[in-house]
Amino acid sequence: MTSGRWTQRLGLVGAGIVLGAGLMFVGLAQADRIAPARPGVLVALGQKLEVEHRAVDLKIDRGDIAGAIASLESLRSGPWPAEDADLARANDVAVALRHDVYGRLVRLRLDHPEVDGKPTAGLLSIVEEGLGEDAGEVDANPFTARLYALQGELFEAEGRDDDALAAYEKALEINGILLERELGGAP
């Protein structure tokens, strides 16, 4: 009787510890207190892109659209983690950063067709390269939504209306999630 009661109490304490540890982990993760996987790669990537984006801003301000496009083009083969690295699959931030660069490049090319113009098919291939295979798995973010929206715009220009609508729907779905988070006050 007595040993059974003690076993029951120990079991409850153990379950409490496990539950508490789990809740603490979830709480820290929600508060962004757990560092992303391989922080060194993410920090290097974030800092490099911050510098590159500022350089592109400066070139655009000076009217050097060709230079801005060239800077963004140079990033296509640049700093992205390898496909088989943990970061590329696991860390949504790196994917969002890549989508940001590709989105900015394609937007700039669409707005300035007179500068080193590319055919629509060429721009579509840039978008698909930027989206990669992990676009559907990444957490909702506006950069992925913009890339899908640009894909829709390009499909529309090619007269591929069904494909355009599908791409627009993906973008709207992501933005809907983000808006819901904003309205709901979710982190």
Next chain:
Amino acid sequence: MSDEKPGVLDPQWEDALRAGQAAEGERGSVESELAVLHLLRHARGPQPLEPDALDAVWSELEPEIAGQGGFTTWWQRLFDWRVGVGVAVASAAAAVIFFAASPAQGPLPPPDADAVAQAPALDPTLSATLQTQFDLLEPAARAQIDGDVAAGRGALRTELLASIAAPGTVGGAP
């Protein structure tokens, strides 16, 4: 830890926008920002249109619906979704302007058909709507990414300090 940001529906956003406009001598316009706030509020708590306004919207939609029975050619379907999106965006803009212009309480004035027809200030294409949404969502997303990078930098600093403090790595002095 407890510094709470006001929600997007908090009236103090509108007060701040109005105050900023007044502080700059009424230069510039905050109407587009206010329209977005009203749109968000409407999305949170949709308000029904008055019968007259609803009739006006239906009068726009009916010609598009009429004659759509049976087989539709590819160009008719193409016309459909683009015009549908345009009408939807125009209706949303009209609703926002209609409710923004009306007082919070009391009887609503009869809708001005001309104003409703001229109301849509938004580009009725989906790509433009998505670009507008991106412009709204981008700053918060960039701040979030900056936070993630800063968290990574903090983790690196912690790792470095831990490696310095580890036994066997400290010292050098006799």
